[in-house]
Amino acid sequence: MKDGKETARRIERKLKEAGLRPTRQRLDLAGLLFADGERHVTAEMLHAEAHRHKMSVSLATVYNTLNQFAAAGLLREVAIEGTKTYFDTTISDHQHFYFEHDGTLIDLEPDEEVAVAVQKVPEGMKVARIDVLIRLVPDE
Amino acid sequence: MKDGKETARRIERKLKEAGLRPTRQRLDLAGLLFADGERHVTAEMLHAEAHRHKMSVSLATVYNTLNQFAAAGLLREVAIEGTKTYFDTTISDHQHFYFEHDGTLIDLEPDEEVAVAVQKVPEGMKVARIDVLIRLVPDE
């Protein structure tokens, strides 16, 4: 965990640059999301976490905030099958390990990444992004 | 479209081999799904299609059937972000093109596939499968 004041300032700047007003709720949630390192959360998870930290935010606001952050490019939605929507704090191009036995998701380190190169793309289309999800199960 | 009788027999065999009783609803739905070629459907879509073909199936049964087929290995769930669950009639290892502007999903031909090789896998884990989704947007 980084120094509190530095982080708070950095986060406020981040929101302003994204054109989002730095309200208390957004600062609180961004504080949890961007404190340090990668994070993969659902709205439910983040709401529970905020509660544990005695932050006052409604679940609807958590949903709205995650969607706004994603629209602003601060977060990225991750496609995992199933009903819940995951958001990833790492927005640069990267890949994921998905632990099927417990539903955990982690980023691959850049040096672990799989190289992908598309040969042919349908007429009139171009590649926007390539999602790679490596599904893991316990060995043996 | 293949010959009707041949297809019907093939499908009935398919269900039996999967340990599923060949009921009218399952035969109807399997008939739509496995008539020929790849298909990517949601429960909603398949239910609507069944209706158009004057087949009588409830939406709940479509859901149940898709889940049973997937559990039996006849279909594969595809992870696309968003709320709806897609099922794919191609169950072998393969990759997808996803057209972001209209939500269409198609399989890559084997010769278009991207080679992926994972270097390091977390301790005690092994790769079950690698999902590759190539996101396309209109050119320019």
Added chain:
DNA sequence: ATTAATGCAAAATCTTTGCACTTTC
């Protein structure tokens, strides 16, 4: 006959929305 599948409606989930109130600029 026995066992499994279906249909319906009801419930359970997850997510978005409408609107009065509050906060930020």
Added chain:
DNA sequence: GAAAGTGCAAAGATTTTGCATTAAT
């Protein structure tokens, strides 16, 4: 004070479930 954000509860959307009825073995 104007514009934007929040909270709550209500509505939406998707999916699952309980149970009586029907169909398959």
